[in-house]
Amino acid sequence: xxxxxxxxxxxxxxxxxxxxxxxxxxxxxxxxxxxxxxxxxxxxxxxxxxxxxxxxxxxxxxxxxxxxxxxxxxxxxxxxxxxxxxxxxxxxxxxxxxxxxxxxxxxxxxxxxxxxxxxxxxxxxxxxxxxxxxxxxxxxxxxxxxxxxxxxxxxxxxxxxxxxxxxxxxxxxxxxxxxxxxxxxxxxxxxxxxxxxxxxxxxxxxxxxxxxxxxxxxxxxxxxxxxxxxxxxxxxxxx
Numbered sequence: 001x002x003x004x005x006x007x008x009x010x011x012x013x014x015x016x017x018x019x020x021x022x023x024x025x026x027x028x029x030x031x032x033x034x035x036x037x038x039x040x041x042x043x044x045x046x047x048x049x050x051x052x053x054x055x056x057x058x059x060x061x062x063x064x065x066x067x068x069x070x071x072x073x074x075x076x077x078x079x080x081x082x083x084x085x086x087x088x089x090x091x092x093x094x095x096x097x098x099x100x101x102x103x104x105x106x107x108x109x110x111x112x113x114x115x116x117x118x119x120x121x122x123x124x125x126x127x128x129x130x131x132x133x134x135x136x137x138x139x140x141x142x143x144x145x146x147x148x149x150x151x152x153x154x155x156x157x158x159x160x161x162x163x164x165x166x167x168x169x170x171x172x173x174x175x176x177x178x179x180x181x182x183x184x185x186x187x188x189x190x191x192x193x194x195x196x197x198x199x200x201x202x203x204x205x206x207x208x209x210x211x212x213x214x215x216x217x218x219x220x221x222x223x224x225x226x227x228x229x230x231x232x233x234x235x236x237x238x239x
Contacts, residue, residue, distance in 0.1 A: 002233070010044045023166060041225050050068070060073060086155055087155045092199055097190075098142055110138070114180055116131055118176045126176070129163055135179055139182075
């Protein structure tokens with residue numbers, strides 16, 4: 001593997017770790033992300049850390065300020081609602097693509113993911129958001145459409161950031177039941193019904209969660225990202 005490939009892999013590792021940390025609310029809006037601290041934590045150069053921050057900024061998860069200061073983005077309430085509105089339309093398309101086309105193995109995988117959500121229901125809120133996000137991203141991946149997968153993944157993480165900014169504590173029982181209903185609709189095969197059910201689900205998520213203003217004290221970035229620096233790709237570390 002060439003140097004460019006290794007650099008790309010390291011950039012992806014940092015991006016994946018920060019996305020997971022944001023989703024789990026280990027990192028919250030306004031937290032600083034210094035290039036030198038990221039480079040030290042992940043064992044990479046500041047240049048690679050800068051590339052990762054640039055990618056995350058393009059996804060809307062990071063704000064790049066003057067003097068190369070990067071912070072976790074702080075969306076406005078209007079931005080948060082816009083993200084959910086866009087997400088609804090993208091995921092309606094996912095449901096239309098998948099309705100009546102899932103294999104038995106895919107259905108079993110989705111049900112297993114929801115079972116994991118259910119098992120984590122009484123745990124940390126960040127874990128519930130992460131598992132729910134992974135469910136939605138996995139649905140997009142099952143379409144096999146690279147562009148759709150990319151946009152759904154990015155908008156899902158931005159929605160997670162919005163929940164970190166404005167979310168209030170709430171039971172994840174509704175989300176678990178709604179995810180099961182989504183699977184049932186896909187198996188049933190009515191594309192219009194499945195798409196409408198997804199829209200209703202995401203609207204309900206927004207109504208349940210997007211109710212309070214952000215606020216969080218500064219924390220130690222090195223300690224926050226420690227479990228994420230060594231976590232396997234695609235999954236957050238157990239904490």
